[in-house]
Amino acid sequence: MCNLPIKGVFLLIIKTEGITKKFKDLVAVDHIDLSIDEGEIFGLLGPNGAGKTTLLSMLATLLPLTEGAAQVNGFDVRQKPSSVRKSIGMVFQAPSSDEILTGWENLYLHALMFGVPKDLRRQRIDEVLQLVDLKDRANERVKTYSGGMRRRLELARGLLHKPKILFLDEPTLGLDPQTREHIWEYIERLSKEEKVTILITTHYMEEADSLCDRVAVIDHGKIIALDSPANLKMNLGKSMIKARVENPNLDLIKALPYVNKVESKDGEVTIHLSEAGNHIQEVLCNLGNASYVELREPTLNDVFLQLTGKEIRSASAETIEEQYAKGYNA
Amino acid sequence: MSELSGFYALWYREVKVFLRERSRIISSLVTPLIWLVAFGGGLGSIVGGGGSQAFYGVSYQAFIFPGVLMLTVLFTSIFFGLYIVWDKKVDFFKEVLVAPLSRLTLFSGKMMGGCTDSLLQAAILLILGVFFGISYTITSLPITIFFVLCMAAGTVSLGLAIGSQMTSFEGFGLVQSFVVLPLYFLSGALFPLTNLPGWLMTVTRLNPLTYIVDGMRGALLGIYQFSPWLDAGIALGFMAVFIAIGTFAFMKMSS
Numbered sequence: 074m075c076n077l078p079i080k081g082v083f084l085l086i087i088k089t090e091g092i093t094k095k096f097k098d099l100v101a102v103d104h105i106d107l108s109i110d111e112g113e114i115f116g117l118l119g120p121n122g123a124g125k126t127t128l129l130s131m132l133a134t135l136l137p138l139t140e141g142a143a144q145v146n147g148f149d150v151r152q153k154p155s156s157v158r159k160s161i162g163m164v165f166q167a168p169s170s171d172e173i174l175t176g177w178e179n180l181y182l183h184a185l186m187f188g189v190p191k192d193l194r195r196q197r198i199d200e201v202l203q204l205v206d207l208k209d210r211a212n213e214r215v216k217t218y219s220g221g222m223r224r225r226l227e228l229a230r231g232l233l234h235k236p237k238i239l240f241l242d243e244p245t246l247g248l249d250p251q252t253r254e255h256i257w258e259y260i261e262r263l264s265k266e267e268k269v270t271i272l273i274t275t276h277y278m279e280e281a282d283s284l285c286d287r288v289a290v291i292d293h294g295k296i297i298a299l300d301s302p303a304n305l306k307m308n309l310g311k312s313m314i315k316a317r318v319e320n321p322n323l324d325l326i327k328a329l330p331y332v333n334k335v336e337s338k339d340g341e342v343t344i345h346l347s348e349a350g351n352h353i354q355e356v357l358c359n360l361g362n363a364s365y366v367e368l369r370e371p372t373l374n375d376v377f378l379q380l381t382g383k384e385i386r387s388a389s390a391e392t393i394e395e396q397y398a399k400g401y402n403a
Numbered sequence: 404m405s406e407l408s409g410f411y412a413l414w415y416r417e418v419k420v421f422l423r424e425r426s427r428i429i430s431s432l433v434t435p436l437i438w439l440v441a442f443g444g445g446l447g448s449i450v451g452g453g454g455s456q457a458f459y460g461v462s463y464q465a466f467i468f469p470g471v472l473m474l475t476v477l478f479t480s481i482f483f484g485l486y487i488v489w490d491k492k493v494d495f496f497k498e499v500l501v502a503p504l505s506r507l508t509l510f511s512g513k514m515m516g517g518c519t520d521s522l523l524q525a526a527i528l529l530i531l532g533v534f535f536g537i538s539y540t541i542t543s544l545p546i547t548i549f550f551v552l553c554m555a556a557g558t559v560s561l562g563l564a565i566g567s568q569m570t571s572f573e574g575f576g577l578v579q580s581f582v583v584l585p586l587y588f589l590s591g592a593l594f595p596l597t598n599l600p601g602w603l604m605t606v607t608r609l610n611p612l613t614y615i616v617d618g619m620r621g622a623l624l625g626i627y628q629f630s631p632w633l634d635a636g637i638a639l640g641f642m643a644v645f646i647a648i649g650t651f652a653f654m655k656m657s658s
Contacts, residue, residue: 133501135497135500135501155503156503158501158502158503159503163498163501165497165498169498170495170498171416171420171495173419173420173423173424174419174420174423178419181412182412182415182416183498183502185408185409185411185412186405186409186412186413186499186502186504187405187502187503188405188408188409188503191408230498
């Protein structure tokens with residue numbers, strides 16, 4: 074049933090070919106080809122409105138495809154939506170647990186709806202509660218839970234029916250930084266202990282960086298880069314210098330053998346170095362009089378900036394497309 | 404099998420939520436009691452003192468009791484159905500939509516949940532009925548419950564059909580003004596259908612709830628304007644038509 078060879082490749086758990094979604098005139102997802110291996114934590118990183126949630130919704134059979142094809146766990150999303158749904162667990166962007174019910178009841182309902190066999194229900198609920206450390210609060214109403222606890226409950230719920238793949242749509246949206254790191258630990262634990270493939274959308278670089286084995290950077294419905302976070306950053310060099318200099322000697326710097334790339338904008342110079350910080354002295358001497366210098370390793374935000382010319386954070390909060398994407402549940 | 408346990412899950416959720424929100428149960432009983440005590444008592448003191456022939460020898464309060472029972476079921480059921488808009492807003496329903504269940508199962512689970520809620524409300528009101536001059540027999544109670552069930556299934560389905568196509572609460576007022584209140588006031592719930600002006604006569608006879616009230620009033624008080632078989636037939640037809648419309652609306656609802 075699982076891991077059918079798709080074009081001769083084993084262990085490919087998600088595969089899309091030219092998957093496209095159009096909302097009227099707007100192309101939310103634009104011919105994306107994606108291959109995700111079993112057991113990976115795969116990240117879709119991009120600003121709000123890049124098409125991440127739309128892509129996820131299509132893979133979860135919640136939205137029909139405009140064009141292209143997709144297979145999840147070997148099942149075609151158009152032809153076998155029910156088998157796809159049984160193969161996946163989904164954690165939505167917005168809280169989707171029932172506040173009036175207890176944590177245990179929420180899990181019990183999910184077990185019933187996803188056809189967990191009767192004799193396994195209680196045992197399985199216990200297992201997932203243990204996994205997210207919610208056992209002692211299981212019989213309290215979800216209304217009394219904190220944001221982080223609700224997320225954990227929803228993670229547990231997504232795993233209840235032993236899916237092969239877990240879809241996490243912005244799993245730490247709206248949580249404070251401390252809770253966010255806490256949730257990351259749980260996600261890593263789920264991936265290890267349940268051996269589940271995780272597909273995660275996020276617009277937090279730190280999240281993609283610390284969690285994901287591979288990251289696809291998405292903008293305007295297209296994948297603009299795909300690699301491990303380390304390799305993505307490596308392409309920019311091992312370290313970078315930001316300096317504020319009047320009349321910098323850019324040509325001199327560019328000629329240095331270990332300099333990958335130099336950019337100058339509004340009096341601020343960004344220099345990407347292929348090696349770590351041991352050349353900083355030489356660079357600064359050649360650059361001119363700097364009033365401010367910063368040396369650091371590149372982040373995924375720099376990668377995004379490099380690829381698109383804009384920062385992830387500065388992208389508009391909610392575009393028309395994202396509202397369309399939300400329209401499917403409204 | 405999974406459809407069956409899914410159906411059970413949806414029903415279980417509705418009943419749990421209903422029983423847990425006691426304030427909702429209590430507040431929804433206040434409206435019918437105000438109708439019976441204030442309206443029935445106040446207007447009844449003028450139009451129908453004990454044994455007035457206008458109300459077939461029963462008190463006005465007793466006369467409108469079946470109508471108020473219908474009102475309770477109508478309000479509970481329609482707004483239960485419309486409540487699906489809220490489910491969609493808080494994303495709880497997304498979790499249901501992503502489950503490997505057919506739309507028919509989703510609809511029937513929701514619908515039966517709503518019917519159970521309405522039936523429980525009606526049961527409380529029926530118990531209170533003894534204070535308003537209603538007495539029950541072995542046949543009157545099951546017949547009344549039959550009409551309550553048809554009414555509940557039909558109006559829950561109507562509410563779900565409207566709610567599944569709505570995206571915000573803005574439509575609630577419209578439903579209240581153009582569906583709920585006309586259905587109630589133009590049904591003979593509050594007045595006998597004899598001696599009505601011609602246009603009102605026509606309108607009440609076109610309203611299926613007229614026959615449901617008539618069936619309940621016939622069972623509880625022995626006052627029939629139509630044949631009991633006609634009442635029962637229209638009640639069943641009303642239920643069937645709206646279940647079909649509701650199922651269709653669920654199939655069409657975008658996930």
